[in-house]
Amino acid sequence: MGEFDEGSGAPLESESDAGTGTGAGSAVDAATADEATQGSIATAGTPAVTDGATQSPAPRWRVRARRPLDQEQLLAEVEPGTIEASRVLALHRTMQTRARLYAHQLRQLAVFFREDPETGGIPENADMTGVKVAVGLRTSAARAWSMVLDARTSVDLMPATFVHLARGDMPEDFHRYLLRQVRRLDDAQKEAVDRHLAGVEIPAVSKATFEAQVRLAVRLATAGTVPEPPRASRSVELLDVDTKAGTASLYVTGPIPEIQGLAHRLDVAARTVQKAQRAALRDGEEGPLPFDIDGDLAERGRALSLATLRYAILTHSVLDIDPVQETRSPYKILVTVPVTTLMGLENTPAMLDGLTPIPAELARDLAAGEPTWLRILTDPIIGAPCDAVAETYHPTAQARLQLRLRHPLCAVPGCERPTRLAAEDDHIVAYDHDHPDEGGPTSLQNLHRLCWRHHQLKTAGLLDPTREPDDAPGPVTTDWEIDGGVRARTVEHTDLVTPVTAEALEAAWRIHQRLHAEAERHVAAEKSRPRRERVDEQRREAMAIAHPHLRSRLRPPDPDAIAALGDPPF
Secondary structure: OHHHOOOOOHHHHHHOOOOOOOOOHHHHHOOOHHHHHHOOOOEOOEOOOOOOOOOOOOOOOOEOOOOOOOHHHHOOOOOOOOHHHHHHHHHHHHHHHHHHHHHHHHHHHHHHHHHOOOOOOOHHHOHHHHHHHHHHHOOOHHHHHHHHHHHHHHHHHOHHHHHHHHHOOOOHHHHHHHHHHHOOOOHHHHHHHHHHHOOEOOOOOOHHHHHHHHHHHHHHHOOOOOOOOOOOOOEEEEEEEEOOOOEEEEEEEOOHHHHHHHHHHHHHHHHHHHHHHHHHHHHOOOOOOOOOOOOOHHHHOOOOOHHHHHHHHHHHOOOOOOOOOOOOOOOOOOEEOOHHHHOOOOOOOEEEOOOEEEOHHHHHHHHHOOOOOOOOOEOOOOOOEOOOEEOOOOOOHHHHHHHHHHOOEOOOOOOOOEOOOOEEEEEOOOOOOOOOOOOOOEEHHHEEEEEHHHHHHHHOOOEEEEOOOOOOOOOOEEEEEEOOOEEEEEEOOOOOOOOHHHHHHHHHHHHHHHHHHHHHHHHHHHHHOOHHHHHHHHHHHHHHHHOHHHOOOOOOOOHHHHHHOOOOOO
């Protein structure tokens, strides 16, 4: 664990000259200069990696820069002795320092992964390492897991290129590009790419040359492998949440024939419904009209557009999953609306699932369409939902909804998986089924929501959360012991509408109302002008834009000069 024993200044001091380090760095230092220059460089005719795991002979050429990257080369485009010259050198030294720090962090992560008893050196088991690393880096567990895998690739599989990074000779941006290009390769192919890049003069070549050599190395390393047939991905994603307009987009990706089929079925259904709407409006039928989603078709007197009908059919139709029996879903959309907003006393925005603000007008429309409301009392100071207690193992429906408000994301430190569907309610202090009075209660104070994976890890004893009695002011905090060695503290989610955020959102809403009112006044003023006047003005503007040379170059007369001439002689 030598990488974690040094002080804050040690990494730069130990790496500034030789680029060496302790711990995981020894594997890098073993790559000598001879190995770097004589490494196997594949050619187009002989792939670096084949099915027989044979290596092509190394050619005798290397990729060199035209000139070494020294101080003279750096300042070639800058006037010597100027302040710009000193700034260029300072930026270059900063780049080298960042590269050394980045390399030091990668070595730390590689050691963490290699010596973590829970992983066993298997990359697929690095998710638990990611939870621990996320605590130290203050990032998400998914991001930390990705960084651990990149560290293993850099330090263990690609030492020849990593030594340049550790010395500060390779910019951090170069190395991140390299990692992106090799992320989908297997271990043997990554090692082949590293051998190829050992023949590149990385400290001096340009960014374009380096990236071209990386792409070439990847192509050579993957030559001879049997390509897998392309697989069309299928996914549905929620994107482009616009809190100002109160809208969001559902992005559907799939094979072209399937997407074309879906679009065709939606189009046929929309045209059929549009035809039915037109017939109902023409005949003056009474009662509800088909797919009248806003309830104003009769007042409008015309059918909805095809685009609107496609949306209405897609969002208001019953999904058929036959022959699978549909189970009753516990999922509900939670919209937290302040009672003052419902009463129209103010326009404080509501919160969707406790995370996304939506306009007050949209919140009132949603509330008006629901037959049942659930009252959630919150702390007026911190916005935390007040407790709801159940006397059984399973929380009540009201308690579960409040639990979702408290935990819109998995409660484990660094986990960002939402708890809307794929999550489970968990007792922090275990519930005693034989003696319920002696075990952990089914209350918000003793419950949290975990994603399925982290619930498994907690059940296995790798995650141990604890909470103090609920007698202190402020949001509820949870102390976590991760795998017996790492400790972290999380703060429970509170309602963002109260109290400071509500004030800020209310101010933003007032600004929106003012701008909207100004826009309406401008539109009204334009409508009040004679149409002929508006047409002439817009045509003059169009002609001026299309023919700028026709604009008059004559200046208006000077009133003072005219007055100096005196009265006219007639």
